[in-house]
Amino acid sequence: MVPTEEARELVLAFADDELCVGQNHSWWIAVGPFLEEDLAFTSIAQDELGHARALYSLLSDDIDHLAYSRTPPEYRSAHIAEFLCHDWSWALVRHVLHDIGEQIRWSAITDSSWKELAHTAQRALAEEHFHVQHGLSLMRRLLSNEDGRRRLEPVILELAPYGREYFVDPGHGLVDEGVLTMSMADQEQEWVKQVSGLFDEFDIPVDLNVEIPAFGRSGVRSKDFDLLHDEMTAVIRIDPKAQW
Amino acid sequence: MKTYEVFLKKEGKDPFSHAGSVDAPDDELALTYAREAYGRRSEGDQMWVVRRSDIIIADETELKMADRKHKHNDGQLLAELRRTAPSGES
Structure with missing residues (x-):
C-alpha cells in the first residue's frame, strides 16, 4: 500500500522518539551506575537506534538526512524523549515510561495493513519485552528501598504526565485504514492503566492528568533539543560522508 | 549485590561452558544482565545463571x-x- 500522509506522520513521530531516546540512553556509556547496568542500558540504547533506523527506512532511502539534517520544527519527537536526563533517576524513570509506551505502540501495528511497518513491529516487539522487563525489575527494586524511593518519587511525579504526549493522534483515519489496530486513544488508556498500576504498587500518588506544555508533535522543540541534536550530529558535521 | 556465574550452550553437542560472571541485586536482574553482558550477540542458545553462593567448591x-x-x-x-x-x- 501507499501510506497516507497521516500514516507517515505516525511513523516519523515514532522514529524521532526512538532516535532521541536511543541517543539520550547512549550518554550513559561508561558512566552507568555499575558495570552490568551500564552494559544493559547502553545495549538498549543501540536497540532504540536500530528501531529508529528501521522506521526511517520505511519513509525514505536517505535515513541520515531524516535523522540528522532536518530543521528543529521538522522533528516530531515527544518532549519526554528529548529530555537529556543526565541524572540516573531521570534516565531510569524515562526509560520505564518510554518502554511501557513503546511496547503498546508496537503492539498496535504488528497487524498493520502497511505490511513493511507490521514486519518491523513484529521484530521490534520481541526486543521490547526485554526492555520493559529490565526497566520494571530495576524500578521495583529501587522503589522497595528507602533511598531509591526518595530519589525516584519526585522524578516520577514530574515526568510521568509527559508520557501522554506519545499518544497524540496524527489523524483520525488510521484505524479505519487498518494502519493501527488500536486507536491512539485506546493505546493511551492502556499506557495510563499500566503506569498507574505500577506506581499504585508503591502508593506513589502519580497524577497523569496534569496538563503538560509539550507540543513536540506539532514541531515545537523542548529546551533540551538543541544540545541533544548538536551531540548526535557531531560526526556528520565534521564529515558529511562518514559511514558507520 | 550478589555474584552470579553465567554458562552458555550453543545448539549441538558442545556442553555448557562458563561465559563469565555478573553482579546483580536479585535473580531477575541477574538474568537480564547476563543476557546483555554475554548473550546479546546470540553467543548461546541456552543460558544458565547460577548464584555463586550455591556452588559447592x-x-x-x-x-x-x-x-x-x-x-x-x-x-x-x-x-x-x-x-x-x-x-x-x-
Whole structure:
C-alpha cells in the first residue's frame, strides 16, 4: 500500500522518539551506575537506534538526512524523549515510561495493513519485552528501598504526565485504514492503566492528568533539543560522508 | 549485590561452558544482565545463571594432589610405564 500522509506522520513521530531516546540512553556509556547496568542500558540504547533506523527506512532511502539534517520544527519527537536526563533517576524513570509506551505502540501495528511497518513491529516487539522487563525489575527494586524511593518519587511525579504526549493522534483515519489496530486513544488508556498500576504498587500518588506544555508533535522543540541534536550530529558535521 | 556465574550452550553437542560472571541485586536482574553482558550477540542458545553462593567448591590443594601419572590412562603412558617401571610402581 501507499501510506497516507497521516500514516507517515505516525511513523516519523515514532522514529524521532526512538532516535532521541536511543541517543539520550547512549550518554550513559561508561558512566552507568555499575558495570552490568551500564552494559544493559547502553545495549538498549543501540536497540532504540536500530528501531529508529528501521522506521526511517520505511519513509525514505536517505535515513541520515531524516535523522540528522532536518530543521528543529521538522522533528516530531515527544518532549519526554528529548529530555537529556543526565541524572540516573531521570534516565531510569524515562526509560520505564518510554518502554511501557513503546511496547503498546508496537503492539498496535504488528497487524498493520502497511505490511513493511507490521514486519518491523513484529521484530521490534520481541526486543521490547526485554526492555520493559529490565526497566520494571530495576524500578521495583529501587522503589522497595528507602533511598531509591526518595530519589525516584519526585522524578516520577514530574515526568510521568509527559508520557501522554506519545499518544497524540496524527489523524483520525488510521484505524479505519487498518494502519493501527488500536486507536491512539485506546493505546493511551492502556499506557495510563499500566503506569498507574505500577506506581499504585508503591502508593506513589502519580497524577497523569496534569496538563503538560509539550507540543513536540506539532514541531515545537523542548529546551533540551538543541544540545541533544548538536551531540548526535557531531560526526556528520565534521564529515558529511562518514559511514558507520 | 550478589555474584552470579553465567554458562552458555550453543545448539549441538558442545556442553555448557562458563561465559563469565555478573553482579546483580536479585535473580531477575541477574538474568537480564547476563543476557546483555554475554548473550546479546546470540553467543548461546541456552543460558544458565547460577548464584555463586550455591556452588559447592572443592579444595584446591586436594585437587592438585590428585594429578598422578597413572591417572593419565592412555596407551602411550602405559607403554612408557611398562618400559621404565618393570616392577609395576608408578
